[in-house]
Amino acid sequence: MNVEGDAPRNYIVVTPSKNEDGNLPDLIESVVAQTVRPVVWVIVDDGSTDGTPEIIEDATNTHDWIKSARLDNSARDLGLHLAGVMKEGFDRAISYCRKNGFEYSYLGNLDGDLTLPVTFYENLMREFEKDAELGIVSGGTKHLIGDRVQYANISINEPSGGHMLIRRRCFKECGGIPQSYSMDSVLKAKARLRGWKTRRFEDNVATEMRDVNAADGYWKGFVYKGKSSYYLNINPVHVIARVVMYSFRKPYYIGIAYLGGYLGSFVRGKERTTDPEIRSYFWNKWKQHL
Structure with missing residues (x-):
């Protein structure tokens, strides 16, 4: 069923990339090998200082459906800045399709440190x-951490933010990429509030070459999670439950890091989302776990 009225298996992809020269070649190889390739793939270089720009340039010279965008140099930021990077990438991809008369039914967000099986997008x-009620999907995720393989243990209704695929109509109804901390969480919330299903499919696995929180260390990663929870107006009951849960996971200090991020934002009176539906959604989300 073609809900959009467009080519049912046409899709666009955006990848934010900063200093990924150790991972990006493998990602490019895995996307090029897809049984169904994207109409356009925009790789956004967010001010890399390593060999990332040259890798992207080589890919764009070799494949006319791979496009690049380069932003000014900036510190790595997993919050509002990343949302801006993603918006820039999708704006360029959508503009390219409009200008060239290309149709697409899905939009994908793909992190720069992943590799995909060849049927990944076809399967999604x-x-x-x-x-027809599915709005946002992803595959499962396995992390390669040194010589260890760790599979993400996430609810079946929580697509992974690093390799989401979004139905075009759902994307439009949600207003595109939210300019928010934890933009993937906000986008999924908006989709659910509009009646769309969100789902991850664990038998279709993407491989992450670097643990999602290791880019700045586990500590900084979970401090960020705490800050995001404050920004999204997550209920303190839910925050405490998360602290307890994290405290039983290795490394055991991540619960302290998460709580520190949340309390740090609280003490400093940091801003919170002003979106009323998002404030209400995350305030009451803890009830879903009862």
């Missing part, structure tokens, strides 16, 4: 075709 689009 098949799931969309089975269920």
